[in-house]
Amino acid sequence: MTAGLPVTCRRLVLVLGDQLWLENPALEGFDPACDRVLMIEAASEATHVWSHQARIALFLSAMRHFRKALRDQGWPVLYLALDDDNRPLSFQERLAQVLGSLRPETLWCCEPGEWRLLALLQDTAAACEVPLKLLPDTHFMCSREEFAAWAGTRRELRMEFFYREMRQRHRVLMEEGEDGRQPAGGRWNFDADNRLGYGPAGPGLIPEPLRFAPDAITREVLALVRARFAQHPGSLEHFAWPVTREQGLAVLRDFIDVRLAAFGPFQDAMWTDTPWGWHALLSSSLNLHLIHPREVVDAAQAAWRRHRLPLQSVEGFIRQVLGWREFMRGVYWLDMPQLGQDNHFGHQGKLPAWYWTADTRMNCMRQAVGQTLAHGFAHHIQRLMVTGQFALIAGIRPQEVCDWYLAVYVDAVEWAELPNTAGMALFANGGRFTSKPYIASGQYIKRMSNYCEGCAYRPEQRHGQLACPVTTFYWAFLDRHQRWLAGNPRTAMMVRNLSRLSSSERESIRHHAAYLEQRIDRL
CATH class of the missing domain: 1.10.579.10 (DNA Cyclobutane Dipyrimidine Photolyase, subunit A, domain 3)
Structure with missing residues (x-):
């Protein structure tokens, strides 16, 4: 499994499947002469919940494309693929095997985005007696510590007030003035303008979003998923998601240029045979860390200033990225693990089979x-x-x-x-x-x-x-x-x-x- 690598290395950098960007803080100061990158595919991450086949394929394809990007830089990558796993091992077992055989001086990793994985990394490193260095995830516009400090001063946690402070802090959609603290258009919130249905006549012509034909790497992954996860829900027939940073940026440009103008009023509308509507389809690229939220917010704001796109659409979109996305991440780390156990109404019904x-x-x-x-x-x-x-x-x-x-x-x-x-x-x-x-x-x-x-x-x-x-x-x-x-x-x-x-x-x-x-x- 470790053929061609030295018995020990200075720093082993574990890159998780949703941390696929070269500015990953665990890669800072990486020395190809004495450090190694580790990436792990494990069936347990697809079966922890009964994952949609397209979700499995997206993660695996994006990971394999990122492996290629690292190797193109000449960086040594130890990549444990599902294809190589003759006796299916969990993520934890595969990590423990590498730590036991490679014996790195330190295991480095950007902090995971999941409480379960954080505990898993800590437990595995401790059991293997390898020091673990966790780095703050710099892919967000508000750190966990900053959010906790903000929340600590509040009697109630409300996204609206958090969002306003984020707008002010990052100078997003703010009017020019002595203090620059007034919202563009004189309002913080254009939700009241953004709750339209399509009406009896329907949505009319909506431009198709940018989609990508699977390349060789993705085709290989799709075949693997069909073979290994055939009993999982969902379909791979329409798989065309962005799996690289370049594709993620292309989706961003396409949304800004073609669909952002009409996004606001119709973001809540639903219609049969209209799966995408006017939506951005950027959340997967953001959540895999292929593109940065600052890039997304800046692109939307620049388009509004340059083309004078409707403020209600630009604000409604930025609210989702700078407001809800950052707020939800802060709440998650503030309230876990209790959040995963809460049941305010005491509901005990079974999920209907037709879900x-x-x-x-x-x-x-x-x-x-x-x-x-x-x-x-x-x-x-x-x-x-x-x-x-x-x-x-x-x-x-x-x-x-x-x-x-x-x-x-x-x-x-x-x-x-x-x-x-x-x-x-x-x-x-x-x-x-x-x-x-x-x-x-x-x-x-x-x-x-x-x-x-x-x-x-x-x-x-x-x-x-x-x-x-x-x-x-x-x-x-x-x-x-x-x-x-x-x-x-x-x-x-x-x-x-x-x-x-x-x-x-x-x-x-x-x-x-x-x-x-x-x-x-x-x-």
């Missing part, structure tokens, strides 16, 4: 899950207000839902996925950083999409044979948590609407919700 197959008569779920299985992608409203909110109001156990989200999306890394799912979509942490549960009846989905057309259910009906399960579960959720929701200013109106229903109507809703729970796999 893995899209075999359901609910057209909204069939569309969102079916798109996810085909592409490994769904945008934030499909995740939050379709698959996520259904799991919340139907009482599904949060940990099962979080595992599903981590498994099925190509951009899923735990520091981003878990707080978005557990905190935002499921309210599992009781509002630690959100002011309300994100819930709505089927009427919201009807307003924001065409999913209700031709559906077996009716979004306006609360109970009965044709009642939309989303609508039934929504009203049953309000009924179940009426007292708690009435005390929250942002959900009190929902409870007032509930109070307008007769006692017999509410009883019918409860009865129908119980019926749906019993047959949830057959909805």
Whole structure:
């Protein structure tokens, strides 16, 4: 396994699969004469959750392309590929084998983006008696320490206030002036302008995003995934994700030039056979560290200043990168491991089987899950207000839902996925950083999409044979948590609407919700 390498080396740099950039702090000061890079493929990282085939392929292809980039620089890389693993070993076992045989003076690694992997590295290095040096991840615009210091001064954690400080600190979308602290356009937030559906006529012509035909390395990976992970969910038929830094930058340029202008108003809209909408498709490149968030934010801001693109679109996009993305990472490290265990409402329901197959008569779920299985992608409203909110109001156990989200999306890394799912979509942490549960009846989905057309259910009906399960579960959720929701200013109106229903109507809703729970796999 270590043929051609010396018995010992000074520094062994472990590059993880989501840390694929040459500015990785663990590579700083790298000396090819006495240091080595280690990269590990392990089936355990694909089976830790039952990962989508496209997610597995994306990580492996990006890793192998990064190996090539390192070797092109003349750097020695010890790369443990799945092809070489005749007796499947876990990531931990493969790392321990290398540490035992190579005996480096120090194991260097940029801090992992997952609590589980951090503990694994610490335990393995300690067991092998190799000193471990963890370097702060410099791929973010707010460090873990900076976020913890900000959070420590707050009674409540709210992304909006964090985002404003980040805008000021990094001079993003700020008006010129004596102090430069005024937001462009006089407003911090253009969300009110960015919640449009496509309307009855549909989305019209949306330019296709930039996609990439698999090269030789990617084709090799796709064949491997088909052979080794054939039973895993999802499809590789449409695989065309960026797997190199150059491709990630090309996607960024294409989005800025072609689709950013219309992104804002329609970022929440949904429509059948429109998987991409006006979205950027940059999260996988960002989360693999192929491109830097500063590059993304600067490109969007420069395009606004140069071309005067609509501020509502530019601000809405930057909010996702500079606001939500950085905020979620900070919350993840602040609240782990408790975040992964939280279950505010005590939900214990099983994840419906059709989350893995899209075999359901609910057209909204069939569309969102079916798109996810085909592409490994769904945008934030499909995740939050379709698959996520259904799991919340139907009482599904949060940990099962979080595992599903981590498994099925190509951009899923735990520091981003878990707080978005557990905190935002499921309210599992009781509002630690959100002011309300994100819930709505089927009427919201009807307003924001065409999913209700031709559906077996009716979004306006609360109970009965044709009642939309989303609508039934929504009203049953309000009924179940009426007292708690009435005390929250942002959900009190929902409870007032509930109070307008007769006692017999509410009883019918409860009865129908119980019926749906019993047959949830057959909805």
